Amino acid sequence: MRSIGRLGISSVLALCVAAGTAHAAPPAEQPAGPAGELYVPEVQADDVAVIDTATNTVKQRIPTGPATKPGVLAATPDGKKIYVDNFGFQPPSVTIIERPSNTTKSVPVQSPPLGIFTSNDGKEVYIPEVGFVIEVLDVATDTIVRRFPYPDLAAGRHPEIPAGAIQGPDGLLYVGFMQSGMIEAIDPISGKVVRPPLIVGGIGTFWYSFSKDGSKLYANSVNTISVIDLKDWRVTKLLHTSADGNYYPGNPGAFVSTLTPDGSKLYVTVFGGKDVIVIDTAKDEEIGRIPTSGASTAVMFSADGTRGYITDLGPSTNAYPGPILDPVLFLNLVTAGAGLGPGQVIVFDPRTDQVVGDPIPMKIGPGVPAWLPNMK
Known part of the structure; x- marks a missing residue:
């Protein structure tokens, strides 16, 4: 046996303990973020997680009810209410979260919603649905006050599923259609068509964003992000959506887009692929990508623009590449969730597009979130 020599047994033991302690050291703390709350729907868990964005930790989960499959959130401008698009089929509903108590109530709708969007003034909520209709909900009473049917053959409309209903800076309601990929603009009170249907260059037009100056509309569809001149x-x-910017039939579908608070960049998530596409809105050119582990559903920003949050569905979604399997992934996500694993929220700095800290673990199916300042 070799002699330990001058170190001595006690010294060697101390070194071993120190080495073991070093290996067992806890992970570094998350960098501090802006004070506020990120509400994240977790589709397969039938709840909405509330993340404290100052510490990047989940502090509460709000149940939305059995088999509701919450997927998309829309908050009123005053931050007092959050409307939850439930993809569950039986019975179709919208869940309303009242802040700061985070108590809930449910409002029945005609058919499963495909999205949910607040009006510019926060007084109404627009709900495009699978059943060929847009329902309009009054925020003051939480009741349905109008319906715009598709088809409405008497008005010359063809059967279409409205997938998006987003109010533009001009006050018109821009409606995107699932099958044709067209967009039209209607009067949000009468439903009269003001801007005729426009072919945007793809199908499944579910989400779109308006430029900060109100001159352009960015429409997301399978394979393509279309830039539309609103005046003309x-x-x-x-x-x-391909890595080289060229069109290929196997390109992933553009899903949800979000402008930075200053309007200088547009972030686009994709289904049937990975990563978030970053677009310079002055040049309308891709300038970078933020890596994700799988398909991503949305990007949300804190009000001060210092943090961005990506809802990442996780690596299990990589089994659904390309546009043909996009709807298969979506249907699996909002029904059984077979074979899907947990997701995460990726935190990044929009000034540099660099990831900040470790991802925040989520349950299966983190959807389209909402960031809101704290309420007293």
């Missing part, structure tokens, strides 16, 4: 009502450019 025409497509001026197509941005493709």
Whole structure:
């Protein structure tokens, strides 16, 4: 046996303990973020998680009810109410979260919603649904006050499923259609068509964003992000989702887009692929990508623009590549969730597009979130 020599047994033991302690050291703390709350629907858990964005920790989960499958959130401008699009089929409903108590109530709707969007003034909520209808909910009473049917053959409308219903800066309600990929603009009170249907260059037009100055609309569809001149009502450019910016039939679908608070960049999530696409809105060119582990549902920002949050469905979604399997992934996500694993929220700095800290673990199916300041 070799002699330990001058170190001595006690010294060697101390070194071993120190080495073991070093290996067992806890992970570094998350960098501090802006004070506020990120509400994240977790589709397969039938709840909405509340993340404290100052510490990046989940502090509460709000149940939305059995088999509700919450997927998309829309908050009123005053931050007092959050409306939850429930993808569950039986019975179709919208859940309303009252802040700061985070108590809930449910409002029945005609058919499963495909999205949920607040009006510019926060007084109404627009709900496009699978059953060929847009329902309009009054925020003051939480009741349905109007319906716009599709089809409405008497008004010359063809059967279409409205997938998006987002109010533009001009006050018109822009409606995107699932099958054709067209967008039209209607009067949000009468439902009269003001801007005729426009072919945007793809199908499944579910989400779109308006430029900060109100001159452009960015429409997301399978394979393509379309840049639309609102004054002339025409497509001026197509941005493709492939890594090299070219069109290929196997390109993933553009899903949800979000502008930074200052309007300088547009972030686009994709289904049938990974990563978040970053677009310079002055040049309408891709300028980078933020890596994700799987398909991502949305990007949300804190009000001060210092933090961005990506809802990442996780690596199990990589089994659904390309546009043909996009709807298969979506249907699996909002029904059985077979084979899908947990997701995460990725925190990043929009000034540099660099990831900040470790991802926040989530349950299966983190959806479209809402960031809100704290309420007293």
